[in-house]
Amino acid sequence: xxxxxxxxxxxxxxxxxxxxxxGRAIAVQLGASGxxxxxxxxxxxxxxxxxxxxTETIEETAELVTAAGGEGIAVPTDHLEPEQVRALVDRxxxxxxxxxVLVNDVWGGEHLVTFGKKTWEMDLDGGLRxxxxxVRTHVITSHAVLPLLTRNPGGLVVEVTDGxxxxxxxRFRENLFYDLAKNAPIRMAFGLSKELEEYGGTAxxxxxxxxxxxxxxxxxxxxxxxxxxxTEKLPDFGISESPVYVGRAVxxxxxxxxxxxxxxxxxxxxQLAGEYGxxxxxxxxxxxWGFILASETGKPDVADYx
Numbered sequence: 001x002x003x004x005x006x007x008x009x010x011x012x013x014x015x016x017x018x019x020x021x022x023g024r025a026i027a028v029q030l031g032a033s034g035x036x037x038x039x040x041x042x043x044x045x046x047x048x049x050x051x052x053x054x055t056e057t058i059e060e061t062a063e064l065v066t067a068a069g070g071e072g073i074a075v076p077t078d079h080l081e082p083e084q085v086r087a088l089v090d091r092x093x094x095x096x097x098x099x100x101v102l103v104n105d106v107w108g109g110e111h112l113v114t115f116g117k118k119t120w121e122m123d124l125d126g127g128l129r130x131x132x133x134x135v136r137t138h139v140i141t142s143h144a145v146l147p148l149l150t151r152n153p154g155g156l157v158v159e160v161t162d163g164x165x166x167x168x169x170x171r172f173r174e175n176l177f178y179d180l181a182k183n184a185p186i187r188m189a190f191g192l193s194k195e196l197e198e199y200g201g202t203a204x205x206x207x208x209x210x211x212x213x214x215x216x217x218x219x220x221x222x223x224x225x226x227x228x229x230x231t232e233k234l235p236d237f238g239i240s241e242s243p244v245y246v247g248r249a250v251x252x253x254x255x256x257x258x259x260x261x262x263x264x265x266x267x268x269x270x271q272l273a274g275e276y277g278x279x280x281x282x283x284x285x286x287x288x289w290g291f292i293l294a295s296e297t298g299k300p301d302v303a304d305y306x
Contacts, residue, residue: 006034006069007255012096014038014088016079016141017106020056021213022160025243026103027061029251031070035101038092039065040077042108047076056214079106079137085144092148099148101254104188105160106137109181110215119176127177134181138188146192153200156259157192158250159185161207164289165266186266193264202259205266208246209288210239238302239291244281245269252276 008030015027019041027037041058058074065072077088092099109130114122138159149155162182163173173179185205192203210216212227220230224242231238249272253259256276270287272278279285284306291305 008070008251009034011035011100011254012038012092012098013101013103013254014040014092014099014145015103015105016040016077016137017104017108017160018061019043019058020061021215022208022211022243022246023103023105024056024061024064025247026105026158026160026250027072027247028064028068029244029247030101030103030254031065031072032068033251033255034070035254036071036073036096037062037065038073038075038088040075040079040088042076042078044074044076079141080132082140082144085140089144089148098152099145099155100152101156101158102141102145102149103158103160103250104138104141104185106141107134107160107181109133109178113175113178115174117175122175122177130177130181135184138185142188142192146196150196150199150201155196155199155201156254157189157196157201157203158253159189159192159203159205160246161185161205161266163207164268165205167289167293189266190264196263200260202263204253204259204262204264206246206250206253206269206272207266207289208243208249208269209241209286209291210237211246212240212242216240235302236291236295239286239288239305241269241286241288242281245273245279245286248278248280249273249276252278 013030013035015023017023018027018039027039030037039058039061043057045057045059062072062074075088077084112126112130165186168183189203189205222230246269249269268289273285287305294300
């Protein structure tokens with residue numbers, strides 16, 4: 001392999017929240033570019049988290065990273081526990097002495113999201129749990145990891161969220177707790193971009209479009225192999241994207257020596273595909289957010305956004 005095919009060889013990455021979905025795909029694509037990737041989560045082969053499934057573990061993610069060409073290292077970590085995150089950072093420092101990329105993808109609150117109710121009609125404990133999983137975990141992780149990341153110039157922080165700043169900034173996500181949880185990473189990327197400036201670091205928020213996560217596929221009763229069957233019931237599902245797409249987006253960012261031009265911004269997988277020229281796993285370039293925005297003023301053709 002050459003540096004052209006493995007531009008991240010020698011880079012040390014941490015994907016926090018890499019058990020499944022976008023986090024797993026990001027870790028694998030970083031590995032495909034040659035990186036060493038520490039992957040964390042709460043579901044292991046010995047223990048399931050509150051949302052875990054035995055078929056999705058951090059050990060399996062690490063194995064997929066290695067199979068893709070990188071080096072995957074699984075470290076069970078609850079990112080709500082500062083001591084565990086600090087122990088994770090100490091291990092990376094001890095074993096590698098540096099960290100080049102932090103991907104903050106911790107979530108796991110899908111089962112708590114409900115729509116169609118006012119804030120005061122919702123379950124308060126469930127709403128606060130969403131904020132713990134989607135915001136507190138990101139703050140704890142950044143607080144513990146950034147001293148190591150800033151030890152060397154040029155570090156990259158990626159805050160993974162749902163929605164762009166342009167979309168979320170003018171629209172309510174129909175659940176106040178979810179709205180807060182998904183806007184916070186965008187603001188974190190902006191704030192961290194200011195703090196990382198003197199260290200030559202870059203911070204961005206990245207969002208997939210309509211993600212065909214394991215949970216989404218199960219909800220439609222399809223698999224990644226036959227996902228198009230779901231478009232018979234819901235044609236708009238044709239604009240969805242596989243987790244590979246956002247994985248390639250983050251890998252492209254990490255490999256870009258001029259990535260600092262994006263610092264502080266909120267970026268979508270489709271936007272980065274247009275910039276870097278990669279595609280989804282099937283060769284398409286879906287633009288879910290472009291389609292959604294166009295849907296608000298007309299009836300766009302799904303085919304125009306793939």
